[in-house]
Amino acid sequence: MNIQIRGGRLIDPKNNIDAVRDVFIVAGRIAATGAAPQGFVAAQVIDAKGLIVVPGLIDLAARLREPGYEYMATLESEMEAAVAGGVTSLACPPDTDPPLDEPGLVEMLKHRARNLNQARVYPVAALTSGLKGQELTEMAELVDAGCVAFSQADAPLTDTRVLMRAMQYAATFGFSVWLRPQDSFLGKNGVAHDGEVATRCGLPAIPVCAETIALATMLSLARETGVKLHICRLSSAAGVELIRAAKQQGLAVTCDVSMNHVHLSEMDIGFFDPNCHLTPPLRSLRDRAALRAGLLDGTIDAICSNHAPVDEDAKQLPFAEAESGATGLELLLPLLLKWAHQDKFALSDALAKVTLQPAQILGLDAGHLSVGAAADVCVFDPDAYWKVEPAALKSQGKNTPFTGLEVQGRVRYTLVDGQIVYQTEGHN
Amino acid sequence: MNNPQLNKNGELQHLLTTEGLPVEIVRDILDRAATFIDVSDGLEIKNVPLLRGKSVFNVFFENSTRTRTTFEIAAKRLSADVVNLNIGASSTSKGETLLDTVDNLCAMHANMFVVRHAQSGAAHFIAKHVAPEIHVINAGDGRHAHPTQALLDMFTIRHYKKEFHNLRVAIVGDVLHSRVARSQIHALTTLGVPEVRVIAPKTLLPALVENLGVQVYHDMAQGLRDVDVVLMLRLQNERMQGGALPSAQEYFKYYGLTEEKLARAKPDAIVMHPGPMNRGIEIDSSVADGLHSVILAQVTFGIAVRMAVMSMLTGAKG
Numbered sequence: 001m002n003i004q005i006r007g008g009r010l011i012d013p014k015n016n017i018d019a020v021r022d023v024f025i026v027a028g029r030i031a032a033t034g035a036a037p038q039g040f041v042a043a044q045v046i047d048a049k050g051l052i053v054v055p056g057l058i059d060l061a062a063r064l065r066e067p068g069y070e071y072m073a074t075l076e077s078e079m080e081a082a083v084a085g086g087v088t089s090l091a092c093p094p095d096t097d098p099p100l101d102e103p104g105l106v107e108m109l110k111h112r113a114r115n116l117n118q119a120r121v122y123p124v125a126a127l128t129s130g131l132k133g134q135e136l137t138e139m140a141e142l143v144d145a146g147c148v149a150f151s152q153a154d155a156p157l158t159d160t161r162v163l164m165r166a167m168q169y170a171a172t173f174g175f176s177v178w179l180r181p182q183d184s185f186l187g188k189n190g191v192a193h194d195g196e197v198a199t200r201c202g203l204p205a206i207p208v209c210a211e212t213i214a215l216a217t218m219l220s221l222a223r224e225t226g227v228k229l230h231i232c233r234l235s236s237a238a239g240v241e242l243i244r245a246a247k248q249q250g251l252a253v254t255c256d257v258s259m260n261h262v263h264l265s266e267m268d269i270g271f272f273d274p275n276c277h278l279t280p281p282l283r284s285l286r287d288r289a290a291l292r293a294g295l296l297d298g299t300i301d302a303i304c305s306n307h308a309p310v311d312e313d314a315k316q317l318p319f320a321e322a323e324s325g326a327t328g329l330e331l332l333l334p335l336l337l338k339w340a341h342q343d344k345f346a347l348s349d350a351l352a353k354v355t356l357q358p359a360q361i362l363g364l365d366a367g368h369l370s371v372g373a374a375a376d377v378c379v380f381d382p383d384a385y386w387k388v389e390p391a392a393l394k395s396q397g398k399n400t401p402f403t404g405l406e407v408q409g410r411v412r413y414t415l416v417d418g419q420i421v422y423q424t425e426g427h428n
Numbered sequence: 429m430n431n432p433q434l435n436k437n438g439e440l441q442h443l444l445t446t447e448g449l450p451v452e453i454v455r456d457i458l459d460r461a462a463t464f465i466d467v468s469d470g471l472e473i474k475n476v477p478l479l480r481g482k483s484v485f486n487v488f489f490e491n492s493t494r495t496r497t498t499f500e501i502a503a504k505r506l507s508a509d510v511v512n513l514n515i516g517a518s519s520t521s522k523g524e525t526l527l528d529t530v531d532n533l534c535a536m537h538a539n540m541f542v543v544r545h546a547q548s549g550a551a552h553f554i555a556k557h558v559a560p561e562i563h564v565i566n567a568g569d570g571r572h573a574h575p576t577q578a579l580l581d582m583f584t585i586r587h588y589k590k591e592f593h594n595l596r597v598a599i600v601g602d603v604l605h606s607r608v609a610r611s612q613i614h615a616l617t618t619l620g621v622p623e624v625r626v627i628a629p630k631t632l633l634p635a636l637v638e639n640l641g642v643q644v645y646h647d648m649a650q651g652l653r654d655v656d657v658v659l660m661l662r663l664q665n666e667r668m669q670g671g672a673l674p675s676a677q678e679y680f681k682y683y684g685l686t687e688e689k690l691a692r693a694k695p696d697a698i699v700m701h702p703g704p705m706n707r708g709i710e711i712d713s714s715v716a717d718g719l720h721s722v723i724l725a726q727v728t729f730g731i732a733v734r735m736a737v738m739s740m741l742t743g744a745k746g
Contacts, residue, residue: 199634200447202548202571202610207635271432272549316527318547320570 001043002026003418004036008048008379012055013352014368023053025375028418032371044420046413048379054351055367056088056119056376056414058358060256060304061232062329064121066109068097073309073396075112078329081395082119083422085330086378086411087305089359089366090119094126095153101126101137103145110146118421120376122148122362124178127166131155136166139175148362149176149230154279156184160217167227176363179218180232181239182280186210191320193235193283197266203320206281208236215239219246222253230361231255233306235280237290244299254361255299257291258306259328259335264288264401274315274322275401278306292343295353302358305332309397327397331388333380334407341408375418384410432555442555442564443737445573446614454618458583461729461736464505471728473501478739479508482539486512487554488567489526489545494703495567495577498727499542502734511538526550527557534559539742541565548572548607563741565734571605576737577702578611580730582619584722585657587729588698592619598651598693599625599642600683601661601710602632604672608702609661610640617641627651628683631672648683652692658720660685660701663710676709686712690720698722 005023010033012018017033024032024040031037062082065073082090092109094100100109106123113121125147129135133156142150150170157163157179170177190206192198198205215231219242222229234240234257243255260278265285269276276282294300308325315322332354340350352367359367366376388405390398414422431448435441440453466472484503486496496512503510515529524532526545533541540563543551548570555564568574582592589595597616603609603626616624617640626637627645638644645651652658667673685699699711699720707713716723 194635196636196639199636199640200610202569202573202607202634204571205635272552313525313527316525318526318545318550318553318569320547320549 001418002041003044003046003415004042005046005048005053005377005379008051008053010053010369011348011351012369013348013356015370018348023369023377025415025418028375030369030371030373030375033369046379050381050383051379051412052382053377053379055355055369056378056416057086057332057354058362058367059087059090059307059329059332059354060302060358060361061258062087062090062092062305062307063095063309063325064092065309066096066112067105072311075116077394077396078307078309079113079116079118081327081329081393083414083416084394084411086333086380086414087329088119088376088378088414088416089122089364091122091124091148091362093124093153094151095131095155099126099131100124100147101129101131103138103141106142106145106147117419119416124149124151126150127152127177128157128162133157133159133162136169139170140173143173143175149178151178151232152180154180158184160221163217164221164225167221167225171225171227174228176228176230178230178232180280181211181214181218182206183210183213186213191277191281192269193266193281195266195284197269201269201272201319208238208283211236211239211280212242215242219251219253223251229253233258233261233280234291234294234300235261235283235287237287240290240294240299244294247299254301256302256304256358256361257295257300259303259332260306260326260401261288261291262295262303262339263335268401269319272319273401274317274319275326275399275403277319277322277324278326279324292339296343296345301353302361303336303353304358305329307395309395310399312398315399325397326400327393327395328400329395330393331400331402331407333378333411334409335402337382337409338407375415377413377415378411379413380409380411382409384408386410432552440740443575443741444551444555444564444566446575446578446611446618447573449614449618451618454579454582454615457579457733457736457740458586460740461583461732464732464735465729471725473505473728473731475505475507476735477507479503479506479742482742483509483511483537484540484542484738485533485536485538486510487515487533487541487543488513489515489543489550490568491516492544492568495544498730499567499734502731502738505731506735506738508738526553530554530557534562538562540738542567544568546570565737565741568607570607571610572607573611574607575611576730576734577608578615579737580726580733581612581659581700582615583729583733584700584726585698587725588722589656592616592621595621595657596623596655597621597625597657597659598627598655599659599661600627600648600651600685602663602667603628603637603661604632604634605664605667606661612659613640613642625651625655629673632667648689649692652689655693656697658685658690658693658697658699660699660711662702662704663706680709684708684710684712685715687714687718690715700726703727
C-alpha cells in the first residue's frame, strides 16, 4: 500500500534531515522524501501537519517476559506497548524462564513475535548456559536461530576465565557480547546506591566500585580478545569516565544507559518508593549529571527503556523485597524529549540515541529513513501533553517511577514495514 | 514530599521514624512521658486509663520478646486491650503477602499497630496501606528506624543531663546495621545536640554517614574524650561471618567499652545500651553494672515513653 506522510517535520539523524518534508512509502519501503516519486498515487495519506516524523525507535532492552513470566507480561501486551511508544524494534534480554540459551527458544520467540505483526523483536541470547556463568551456549547456532548478541542480563558471571573464553569464542565469529557491569560480590543483596539515601533509609547498598571493578575487567578482556563489547546500563560517573578513557584509547566499545537513570537519582526513592527499586540502582545526582554529560559528548551511545514489567503483587512489598524494574516502552519518547529539552540538546542528536545508534549497536541497517530503507516510522505530536497514568498504559506492567508526571510528546502513528501498526484512537 | 507520619494538621498520625519529626512533637512526647512516672517512690510507672476500650495489636514479623513486652506493658498501663501476633511464625510462612496480612488485621478493628519487620521501610509500607483510623508505631524496621528506642534514649538523657544544647554524645558500634543508631542520630540533632559522634571501624559505618550530621571517629579513646553521653550499640554475632570484623575478641579490645576507655569521657558521663547486651563483646560488665550505667533506667523510661506515644497518637489528652 502506498502511504504519504504529509506535512510533517521530518527528522532523520543519519541523513542530517530536519525539515518539513513529506515521506512516501511504497511496498513497505521509503520511496522518497520531499517530492513524490514519479507515478506515486497515495492509497492513504497521513496528515502530519504539526507532527514530527522520525525513524521508528529502537530499544536495546525491553523485557517481554516470555517464556516463563507470563504473569508479569505477555508478548501481546508488551508488543502493543512498544508500538504505542513508537518503538519499532526492540532487543529483549535473555533472562526469561527458561533463559534464552537454546536455538529453539529463540526461534519460538521470533516466530511468536512475527505473528503478532507489530514491532520487530531481536532476541539477545544467553552468553552462558542457563545464565549460570559456567558453560558457553551454542553461540553460532543461536545466531543462526536469529539472536543478535549475547548477554548475561543481570545474572552474575563471576568466573573471569569463563568470561574470557566466552569473549574469545564470540570474537571468533564476530558476535557481540553485551554485559552489564556489576561485581557480584560487591553487589550481593544490595538494593540501592551506596550513598546518602541508602544510609538514611538503612537499605543494603551497592557501591560504585561494584560497577567500575566489573567494567575494568570487561574492558581489559575486550582488549585482550578483540570482542565487540557493548556495556549495558551504565550507572555511575566513574563508569562513564572508564568508558570515555577506553574510547579515547581507541577501544571499539559501545554503551547505553537506561532512561530511568537519565532522569532519576537515589533521591527519588524518598520514603521507600518501590517503583524506584531498579537495576542498576539509581545513584547520586552527581552520577546522573555525569551520565547526561556522557550522552552529550558521545561517550554513551544509546538510551534504552530498560523496560521491565513487574506484576503488582511483586511491587507491593517493602523496598528491598519488591521486585526490581519498571515499565518503560511507552515513556521512552516523552522522556527523551524532556531530557533533550532540559539539556538543550538538538532533537536530531537526541533522537539518534534511540534510533540510529542502537541500530548500529545491533548491527542493523535501520534507524533511518533513507530511500530504500524499511518504512519503520514513528509520527508523534511534540506538543501533546499527557499525564502518566498506570491504568492507561498498554504494558501489563503498571509500575513506573514517573506515575503522575506530566510529559510532552505523544505518538500518533507507528509504522512497521510500511504498515500502520498503531495510531492514537480518535485521531485522523 | 509529604511527611507520611504527620496528618494534614501537622499532628502525629503514625510514629515511623525520628527523622523529620518536628522538635515540638519530640518535646511533647518527652514531657508527656514524664507525667507517667511517679518520682516520689523510685521510678514507678503510673496506671493511666487513657486508652480504655482501644485495642493495640503488637504485630511482630521479627521476634523480639523484650520490645514487644515493653509495648505490651505500656498499652496495659493505659488500659488498652493488647493482642500479640507473631506473624513471623504463621502467615508469611504460609505464603500470605504482607499486604494481605495488613488487610486482615485492619478488618479486626484495631486502633493501633505496633510493627516490627526485618525489612527497612516495612513500617512506612504498612502505614501507607492501613485504614485511615489506624495508627502505626514502628517498633523497628530492618536497619532503618527504631523511633521509640531513640525517644526513650532522649528521655533518659534529659532525665540525667536536663538539657541537650550543651552535650557531646558518642554512639559506639555497628552503626551500619543499626536502626537504633539512625533514629538516635536524628533525634539528637533534632533536639539540638551540638556534637554527635559515631565511633566504629570503617566496616561498620554506612557511606557518607557524616551527612547525617555526625563526626566520625575510628579511635575510641579519641572519640570518647570529654563526652557527656555514651550510647553503646549491640553487635550482632553474624558480623564476624560477613568479613566485617575479624573476631569478637579484637572488637572488644578496640571498641568494647571498658572502665579504662570510659575514663576519657567526662566524670559524670552516662552510659546507655538498647539491650540485650553482649557482655565482654561491646561492653564490659564492670561498666554495664557500674556507676555511669543508666541502662536499667532506660527500660523503665521506655514504658513511659511508649505510653506517651500511644496516647498522643490516639489523641487522648494526657
